[in-house]
Amino acid sequence: MKSYRKELWVVVPEMQGVKDLTDEIRECVEASGVKEGLCLVNVMNVPSSIFINRDDWDIHKEFFMWLEEIAPHDPNKKAETKDVEEHFADVHFKRTVLGRDVTIAITKGELDLGTWEQILYFEFDGKRRKHVLVKIIGE
Amino acid sequence: MKSYRKELWVVVPEMQGVKDLTDEIRECVEASGVKEGLCLVNVMNVPSSIFINRDDWDIHKEFFMWLEEIAPHDPNKKAETKDVEEHFADVHFKRTVLGRDVTIAITKGELDLGTWEQILYFEFDGKRRKHVLVKIIGE
Amino acid sequence: MKSYRKELWVVVPEMQGVKDLTDEIRECVEASGVKEGLCLVNVMNVPSSIFINRDDWDIHKEFFMWLEEIAPHDPNKKAETKDVEEHFADVHFKRTVLGRDVTIAITKGELDLGTWEQILYFEFDGKRRKHVLVKIIGE
Numbered sequence: 003m004k005s006y007r008k009e010l011w012v013v014v015p016e017m018q019g020v021k022d023l024t025d026e027i028r029e030c031v032e033a034s035g036v037k038e039g040l041c042l043v044n045v046m047n048v049p050s051s052i053f054i055n056r057d058d059w060d061i062h063k064e065f066f067m068w069l070e071e072i073a074p075h076d077p078n079k080k081a082e083t084k085d086v087e088e089h090f091a092d093v094h095f096k097r098t099v100l101g102r103d104v105t106i107a108i109t110k111g112e113l114d115l116g117t118w119e120q121i122l123y124f125e126f127d128g129k130r131r132k133h134v135l136v137k138i139i140g141e
Numbered sequence: 142m143k144s145y146r147k148e149l150w151v152v153v154p155e156m157q158g159v160k161d162l163t164d165e166i167r168e169c170v171e172a173s174g175v176k177e178g179l180c181l182v183n184v185m186n187v188p189s190s191i192f193i194n195r196d197d198w199d200i201h202k203e204f205f206m207w208l209e210e211i212a213p214h215d216p217n218k219k220a221e222t223k224d225v226e227e228h229f230a231d232v233h234f235k236r237t238v239l240g241r242d243v244t245i246a247i248t249k250g251e252l253d254l255g256t257w258e259q260i261l262y263f264e265f266d267g268k269r270r271k272h273v274l275v276k277i278i279g280e
Numbered sequence: 281m282k283s284y285r286k287e288l289w290v291v292v293p294e295m296q297g298v299k300d301l302t303d304e305i306r307e308c309v310e311a312s313g314v315k316e317g318l319c320l321v322n323v324m325n326v327p328s329s330i331f332i333n334r335d336d337w338d339i340h341k342e343f344f345m346w347l348e349e350i351a352p353h354d355p356n357k358k359a360e361t362k363d364v365e366e367h368f369a370d371v372h373f374k375r376t377v378l379g380r381d382v383t384i385a386i387t388k389g390e391l392d393l394g395t396w397e398q399i400l401y402f403e404f405d406g407k408r409r410k411h412v413l414v415k416i417i418g419e
Contacts, residue, residue: 046394116185255324
């Protein structure tokens with residue numbers, strides 16, 4: 003069995019934003035030499051998501067608007083005020099709806115995604131460097 | 142290490158509906174010959190979900206009603222109007238709450254599910270053929 | 281390839297509560313002997329979640345309050361009234377938002393988590409013994 007690990011670094015210049023990581027993860031799959039296996043992609047920082055969808059700003063904007071409706075920003079609700087950097091509670095809720103990680107099949111050495119599927123990083127507390135873990139196992 | 146891949150085809154005759162895929166996925170596990178491993182099941186089309194729950198129409202109906210409350214259909218919000226078939230934004234939100242994929246353990250050659258757990262396909266934009274990926278790795 | 285399976289038993293004395301399972305899962309990883317691989321953790325009972333976040337009661341409380349807002353308890357909505365123990369529909373919705381399972385990388389024999397990430401069990405229908413599956417594969 004082969005295994006491969008890489009941390010990707012992501013900076014989103016605004017507080018909220020999206021970055022398509024599909025090409026970088028394809029490079030990881032190629033570097034891993036794995037032909038058949040599984041690829042786990044997860045954020046390592048709490049206030050962001052890994053999420054599979056079409057990479058289209060029209061739909062990304064709709065997502066941010068909808069998340070604001072179901073988990074509105076409330077400046078009085080700080081989720082953490084002690085030994086970590088402050089995040090507001092709504093940031094936790096928003097990232098939870100989209101999710102922390104995705105698992106993708108690797109088939110014949112390639113990411114086995116649907117035609118319109120892209121691996122997206124969604125940021126809810128940007129302007130800082132974040133990291134994303136790519137872990138691949140297989141043969 | 143063994144690996145196995147199959148695409149299941151699903152047609153839900155209404156716009157919204159549920160199909161229990163557990164038996165088909167059990168057949169994949171058997172065909173794979175894998176005794177100990179992991180089974181990834183994911184939709185390959187955006188407007189649907191793979192979701193583990195009890196297969197009971199009373200609760201499915203409650204889910205569709207609740208999803209309509211938190212992500213109501215708005216005919217003015219088309220998420221994609223360009224080179225892909227049109228989906229309304231609410232379809233994206235609904236499928237995101239339930240999720241795109243599940244990973245299930247395989248133990249002694251069988252899906253390692255809880256007593257009431259079934260692997261369900263939830264459709265939010267039906268009447269068309271969709272595909273679901275089953276990927277198994279293990280030994 | 282090595283594989284390892286363990287069921288953890290959890291009792292939350294209140295109807296809603298959180299238990300940090302990170303240490304117990306670390307012990308599973310050690311017992312498995314797997315140095316590079318994947319660790320799947322999933323609930324086997326419907327009305328609970330496995331969820332990765334900081335283990336902090338301030339944020340847990342915010343989560344329970346927010347989930348009550350988007351999926352309020354309605355004593356008239358029983359999701360199951362037949363051959364299983366009764367759950368109210370809102371319990372299904374709440375646990376769905378947080379999720380049923382997580383997959384975590386194992387690197388150099390350890391859970392490959394971000395600095396603040398803990399593996400949490402969220403209970404929405406407590407006072408009873410529940411079980412959580414830990415499945416590890418790798419080498």
